[in-house]
Amino acid sequence: MNAELYARTHRGNVGDAAFYRGLCRGAKRVLELGSGSGRLLLALAAAKRELVGLELDPGLLALAKRNLRALPPSKRKSTRLIQADMRDFALPQRFERVLLPYNALYCLLSKRAALACFRAARRALHPGGVFALDVWNAEPFARSSTRDDAAHDDIEPVVTVHHAGRTWDVFEQSRVRRAQQRLDVNYTYLPREGGAAVRIPIAQRYYRPAEISELLERAGFAIEARYGDFSGRRFTQRSEQLIVIARGL
Numbered sequence: 001m002n003a004e005l006y007a008r009t010h011r012g013n014v015g016d017a018a019f020y021r022g023l024c025r026g027a028k029r030v031l032e033l034g035s036g037s038g039r040l041l042l043a044l045a046a047a048k049r050e051l052v053g054l055e056l057d058p059g060l061l062a063l064a065k066r067n068l069r070a071l072p073p074s075k076r077k078s079t080r081l082i083q084a085d086m087r088d089f090a091l092p093q094r095f096e097r098v099l100l101p102y103n104a105l106y107c108l109l110s111k112r113a114a115l116a117c118f119r120a121a122r123r124a125l126h127p128g129g130v131f132a133l134d135v136w137n138a139e140p141f142a143r144s145s146t147r148d149d150a151a152h153d154d155i156e157p158v159v160t161v162h163h164a165g166r167t168w169d170v171f172e173q174s175r176v177r178r179a180q181q182r183l184d185v186n187y188t189y190l191p192r193e194g195g196a197a198v199r200i201p202i203a204q205r206y207y208r209p210a211e212i213s214e215l216l217e218r219a220g221f222a223i224e225a226r227y228g229d230f231s232g233r234r235f236t237q238r239s240e241q242l243i244v245i246a247r248g249l
Helices: 003-009 016-023 039-044 058-070 073-077 111-124 139-143 209-218
Strands: 029-033 050-055 079-083 095-100 125-136 156-163 166-177 182-191 198-205 221-227 241-248
Touching: 003 058, 003 156, 003 166, 003 182, 003 198, 016 039, 016 095, 016 125, 029 039, 029 111, 039 050, 039 058, 050 058, 058 079, 073 079, 095 111, 111 125, 111 209, 125 209, 209 221, 209 241
Parallel strands: 029 050, 029 095, 050 079, 095 125
Antiparallel strands: 125 241, 156 166, 166 182, 182 198, 221 241
16 A cells, blocks of 8 residues: 555544544543554654554554654654554553544454454553544444445545645545445545556445444443534534544443
8 A cells, every 4th residue: 555645645534633632631641543644643742641653554654653753852752653453452551542533443344353442442541541433424324225235436536635746636436335334445546747546445344333332332431422523512323423432441
């Protein structure tokens, strides 16, 4: 995967960095699962905070290491990156906050994998610590009229990005398999200056809000709040986003 193009396409949601900064205010140890290119790590880094980013993809991990060089020395010294699988990791320290942001949950393609991740997050928390995640709300999509599972969505333009002195038009095409709650998304990057296209496939398994709640409870969490956006609006089944705040029992 071309980590640079991926990161320039997936830049988070409006307000998410400020939301997580507020959630982590006063926390001395914070762990982000699926930390990607380090976008949120840059926002959360603090001189007196131990901040750990856990990422499996080597390309994204290398990009994060480069991006974190922009931090001042005091913040860079207290920020670490670890290559590990969010479904099965063990760290020697415990954290006051564990974060699973920006649809990272949907990269786990089975309930078993999601439950394993939640249990690993629970083990990583201090007693009474807070676990937070956000995803796009799959409930309206799950309830919408079904089509042939093998059907492909039309190719749609999504964004234009600049990288390596070139301008790339980005197109998205998705294959839906509703019985498995699967979305196989393909991003195609076409350089305006000519040359070969770049394609990045991303497999997702979306979870309905009730499934997320059930899995969190099975993993030993009590849900404290659910929001429909990063301004703190109450979650409803029609909300575009689902932000969950849970505390370890």
